[in-house]
Amino acid sequence: MVTVIKNGIIITMENEKIIKGDIVIKDNIIQEVTPHYNGQCDKIIDAKGNIVMPGLINAHTHLGMYNFRNTNDDLKLMDWLNNKIWPAEAKMTNEEIGAATYLSCLEMIKTGTTCCNDQYFGFRENFDAIVKSRIRCLYTRCLMDSDDQGDKRFQEFENIYCQEKDKNYLITFSVSPHSLYTCSHEYIKRCSTYAKKHQLPIHIHYMETKDELKMVPKGALKPLLNNKLILAHGIYIENIKELQNKDVSIVHNPLSNLALGCGIADIVKYKKANLNVCIGTDGIGSGYSLNLFKHLPFVYLLPKGMYQDPSIITAFEVLKMATINGAKALGINNLGLIKKGYKADLIIVKLLDKPINNYFVALLTNNSEVLTTIVNGEVLMLNKKLKV
Numbered sequence: 234m235v236t237v238i239k240n241g242i243i244i245t246m247e248n249e250k251i252i253k254g255d256i257v258i259k260d261n262i263i264q265e266v267t268p269h270y271n272g273q274c275d276k277i278i279d280a281k282g283n284i285v286m287p288g289l290i291n292a293h294t295h296l297g298m299y300n301f302r303n304t305n306d307d308l309k310l311m312d313w314l315n316n317k318i319w320p321a322e323a324k325m326t327n328e329e330i331g332a333a334t335y336l337s338c339l340e341m342i343k344t345g346t347t348c349c350n351d352q353y354f355g356f357r358e359n360f361d362a363i364v365k366s367r368i369r370c371l372y373t374r375c376l377m378d379s380d381d382q383g384d385k386r387f388q389e390f391e392n393i394y395c396q397e398k399d400k401n402y403l404i405t406f407s408v409s410p411h412s413l414y415t416c417s418h419e420y421i422k423r424c425s426t427y428a429k430k431h432q433l434p435i436h437i438h439y440m441e442t443k444d445e446l447k448m449v450p451k452g453a454l455k456p457l458l459n460n461k462l463i464l465a466h467g468i469y470i471e472n473i474k475e476l477q478n479k480d481v482s483i484v485h486n487p488l489s490n491l492a493l494g495c496g497i498a499d500i501v502k503y504k505k506a507n508l509n510v511c512i513g514t515d516g517i518g519s520g521y522s523l524n525l526f527k528h529l530p531f532v533y534l535l536p537k538g539m540y541q542d543p544s545i546i547t548a549f550e551v552l553k554m555a556t557i558n559g560a561k562a563l564g565i566n567n568l569g570l571i572k573k574g575y576k577a578d579l580i581i582v583k584l585l586d587k588p589i590n591n592y593f594v595a596l597l598t599n600n601s602e603v604l605t606t607i608v609n610g611e612v613l614m615l616n617k618k619l620k621v
């Protein structure tokens with residue numbers, strides 16, 4: 234099956250060159266990027282002079298939180314979690330979590346996200362909803378042992394991992410201890426050992442609030458440092474040196490961090506230390522929306538203000554964080570660029586404000602709409618009509 238996307242303004246994300254032309258997809262893989270394709274094909278999608286770019290990658294979210302949008306605003310993280318979110322989540326049925334997860338997937342597909350890193354529970358229904366949506370996902374079952382359910386949660390994770398690991402090409406797995414303040418040292422070590430044995434990344438909330446510096450004993454992260462590690466938030470990281478030259482990625486969640494008054498992660502510092510920085514929305518309960526295009530302006534503008542230096546970060550760097558850096562963090566090979574041999578996860582975006590003088594800046598600051606979303610060569614939305 235050969236699909237050709239014609240007449241695109243192609244942002245490959247490999248470099249800052251923009252190519253006007255066509256993309257040839259064979260089954261699920263990008264075959265060619267060319268100014269003009271004359272060969273045979275089974276299907277043509279006309280981009281009509283709009284931007285074609287890699288699909289966005291949401292590197293930290295909780296898809297089951299769909300119904301928490303604007304429910305418990307203006308609260309501090311621990312008050313929000315302990316007194317509002319966890320009690321509400323305890324009342325949710327697995328069916329409700331499944332339905333919420335599916336709606337989250339649709340919101341991502343409609344707004345140009347083709348891959349996400351989810352951490353939630355309600356495992357079977359949550360998992361099935363993601364499969365049904367046909368979005369790409371690094372999946373897990375959230376783990377913690379601050380109550381007596383630690384073993385049960387681990388068993389649930391292991392069950393779904395063993396049942397599903399070889400079945401679905403679009404779903405890969407992480408081991409996901411919730412945080413260092415909800416997991417014992419022994420439990421963290423158990424996660425690390427399991428992840429190493431099965432070559433899975435670890436996905437964990439890390440240094441989201443200043444209090445965590447006091448709550449978490451020094452060296453608590455150590456058992457995970459030889460794992461492939463995805464650290465969500467990372468606002469108060471004091472051990473940068475320890476993280477360097479390891480397979481560590483930091484997921485910046487600017488809206489959630491601002492909403493909960495947690496602070497602002499200094500991504501410039503991490504970038505300078507050569508840590509891989511990518512972007513997440515967090516769950517809708519704190520991040521408001523799974524539309525990454527609403528989050529990216531903050532990624533672009535906050536450092537300029539913090540450093541009083543507009544040159545400190547460029548639009549291209551921000552878009553890299555939302556595409557190729559996300560793919561690297563999630564450990565999914567050949568994803569995040571429009572390039573021969575890469576997975577065909579791409580989107581067509583219409584910029585609404587004219588004139589357009591810089592496509593990269595415009596993608597972050599212009600009003601835009603995602604017209605078409607393709608995951609693994611399959612069209613999930615075409616000209617704003619969902620196909621899932």
Ligand SMILES: [Zn+2]
Pocket residue numbers: 293294295438465515516
């Ligand atoms: Zn989170």
